[in-house]
Amino acid sequence: MSAKTYIPQGEQSAPSQIGATLEALASSIAERHRAADAGSYTYRLLSGGVDEVLKKVMEEAGEVALAAKDAQAAASAVRAHEGAASVPDRMKGALADSADAACDHLRYEAADVVYHLLVVLERFGIGLDEFAAELNSRMTESERPRGGALIMPDHVKRGK
Numbered sequence: 001m002s003a004k005t006y007i008p009q010g011e012q013s014a015p016s017q018i019g020a021t022l023e024a025l026a027s028s029i030a031e032r033h034r035a036a037d038a039g040s041y042t043y044r045l046l047s048g049g050v051d052e053v054l055k056k057v058m059e060e061a062g063e064v065a066l067a068a069k070d071a072q073a074a075a076s077a078v079r080a081h082e083g084a085a086s087v088p089d090r091m092k093g094a095l096a097d098s099a100d101a102a103c104d105h106l107r108y109e110a111a112d113v114v115y116h117l118l119v120v121l122e123r124f125g126i127g128l129d130e131f132a133a134e135l136n137s138r139m140t141e142s143e144r145p146r147g148g149a150l151i152m153p154d155h156v157k158r159g160k
């Protein structure tokens with residue numbers, strides 16, 4: 001567990017944090033689809049023209065790239081000053097804070113991409129299990145999680 005995360009009091013840590021989270025998010029997205037709730041941003045992306053959600057995926061991916069560049073620059077500034085005796089500790093602390101904030105921003109933008117990507121997958125009826133099988137199919141036998149599904153040979157790398 002990252003030092004930046006915590007489990008709410010009285011709850012047990014889920015066996016896989018990301019697995020549980022992606023399942024819950026995909027299920028909320030599917031639920032908004034079924035409920036056809038006009039007040040839901042997710043439903044609007046699912047039911048409107050496909051370009052709206054596709055534009056969001058591209059925009060958020062661009063924001064990830066910009067946030068990663070900022071994080072890189074902030075990390076470089078920390079490295080450039082860390083050994084310098086002439087740089088006051090206060091300034092080194094401010095640079096470290098700035099690098100930490102840049103990583104927080106990168107994580108935030110990455111979550112925006114994943115959410116919008118899951119909306120696209122829901123629109124085209126690609127479930128999380130099938131998506132997992134795509135990732136598993138790229139792994140070596142020793143990397144693949146035990147029991148992890150694979151894509152049927154007829155469906156591997158089609159549609160290019």
Ligand SMILES: N=c1c2ncn([C@@H]3O[C@H](COP(=O)(O)OP(=O)(O)OP(=O)(O)O)[C@@H](O)[C@H]3O)c2ncn1[C@@H]1O[C@H](COP(=O)(O)O)[C@@H](O)[C@H]1O
Nearest residue numbers: 025028029032039040041042043059063109111112115116
């Ligand atoms: N995980 C998300 C989620 N991530 C991002 N977004 C929305 O995506 C939009 C992103 O818009 P912007 O580009 O303006 O991004 P921003 O985050 O405001 O700022 P920048 O990225 O520009 O810095 C915002 O409206 C966010 O609220 C999300 N909207 C909904 N969900 C989840 O989807 C489920 C259903 O939500 P509703 O449709 O709101 O009921 C719930 O579980 C929500 O938690």
